[in-house]
Amino acid sequence: MHTRARGNIAEERGCEYLRKNGFRIIDRNVYNRFGEIDIIALRDDVIHFVEVKSAQTYEQAVNNITPSKLQKLHRTIQTYLQQKRLNLDYCIDALIVYDEVLELIENITL
Structure with a gap:
């Protein structure tokens, strides 16, 4: 399965x-x-900009969230707002x- 197809499935889930x-x-x-925002959601009057990362292991997925990615995301968010x-x-x-696990890490920072 191609990376984009895997990403679409992960975003749907x-x-x-x-x-x-x-x-x-x-x-x-x-x-x-500046970039892309995967999912924008609202809960309790707070906008959540959600970066979806999928990989074979938790560590691989987390390590794909780099300081560079977060900086681009911040610029993308500011433009969106x-x-x-x-x-x-x-x-x-x-x-x-x-795998079959989804884990939300809220309020990540640089």
Whole structure:
């Protein structure tokens, strides 16, 4: 299976997981000149920008979240918030998908 196809499956599973845990999905696969946001969800008046990472092991997936990736994500988020004229609290989350396991790590930082 191609990487993009695996990523799409992981994102679908991630959306289901988030919905079951009280999130409302408001956007997906948002692109701008700085990068991509996999999933944008809302819970308790906080916007969650969710980076989905899938791999064969937890460690491989987590290690794919680099400082460079987070910097690009921050720029992408700022552009998104400005374009949508949103002024809500937000955080960046990582949704780690490996084997049949999904694990949400909320509020990751540099």
